[in-house]
Amino acid sequence: MVEKYKTVLVVGGEGEKCREVAEGYGFQDVVTPGDIIKYNEATTPFRRLTNEERARSRRRDFSKTRIEAIFVFADSRDWASDIQIMLDLAMSKGGYIGTLSDTFDEGPTIYFSHNDIVWSAAHDNVRIGMGALRKMVEILFKDLTKGKELETIAFGKPQIGTFQFATRLLQQWRKEEHHINRPPETVYFVGDTPESDIKGTNNYNENAKNDWYSILVNTGVYQEGTEPTYKPRVNVSTVLDAVQYGIKREMEWKLEEIR
């Protein structure tokens, strides 16, 4: 990604954090929705930058800036503005803000770091999340272009890349910390959302060399007593129970080896 795209727009998160993350990943030129609003405040008629936001947003000439990709790294704090800017770019002539494509198929690709419509937070009921934002961008694009389809990419769970990345991280950690230079035999994957965590783990397990073991907890999006859309290998109450389940299973394994 870092080699593929020169200038990227990052969306979401608090303040400048997502820009810092993207620059940390090695992206050469990172812009934010704040930069675009600072360039043209008419972009978002109901949103004025605060003084602090205006100060840290960067001044540049967007008529000469080709935005090559959009990354939604963390949840958007301002849906109306972020959706507007993503649609402006998706409908632009080749990623130049302020232009309008004749064909609506030359805008930058939009990547979302996950695709869950809902997630579980401190509130009793689930909260809407990034998957809902993605859906809105796609639906409004179709509406505004009178029928053109916008294909965005979600790179989080249940996408295979996420599991491959986790596998590489685990292998590296085992090597560096424990000097064991082979992948773990079993990976216990604890999740609260059948449609992403469990679906992804089960799918990945089908072709993985090691055993990816899906555990669903009742303390998140999934509600106890209902039928999960994707079935976990085991269902437990809390994350602590999941950890204990994994440890117990491993210990029994070891015991059998000794006998």
Add this chain to the structure above:
Amino acid sequence: MVEKYKTVLVVGGEGEKCREVAEGYGFQDVVTPGDIIKYNEATTPFRRLTNEERARSRRRDFSKTRIEAIFVFADSRDWASDIQIMLDLAMSKGGYIGTLSDTFDEGPTIYFSHNDIVWSAAHDNVRIGMGALRKMVEILFKDLTKGKELETIAFGKPQIGTFQFATRLLQQWRKEEHHINRPPETVYFVGDTPESDIKGTNNYNENAKNDWYSILVNTGVYQEGTEPTYKPRVNVSTVLDAVQYGIKREMEWKLEEIR
């Protein structure tokens, strides 16, 4: 409406303006999204009230408050929070925040003051508006309830009530200001959106006692050179041209009467 509903939630606009408008209309008990967030900050995980917002939001016990209707009077300043709160109520047991209905058909009715997906502002390209927000609430409701339909109501153009209301206002104004106690013979309706302004005017004209004359301007949502979805009686460049067109037409009328 004022007699029908005791406690209503108003959404949109700057600060407390919509609450003031609703109280001005005579609603007995008006709550805002800010009141709900003040009651339970977990409602909107990515949104903290500012000190000013917290001070002016009202403290109350929402476990004992039945919200009977929701009115979106002006454009939402915070889509994520407003959509979340509208969905929470639409999915609630009879309008009690924090509850979850078993049947998802007992939430308060949601009214939107207009239904335009896009509108024309200072930006070169059209901006997304309240119609987009309405669409998102309906689509996400269907998603979260696994297929239930949410029927919201848009009470602006092209709804007949808006034109009836304008007729009453015009008649009252003519009576009070000009002592003419009859409706105007011709009403020139100037609009920039074929799908709402022109559609509504033409529809209303079919059954109106007087002549509702639709004029479309090129300076707004409608783009010159394209075929409008709903045809106006006349198409002009700007609002000033529309006014001049109406005056000229009326003067010619008068001249013919004299001859």
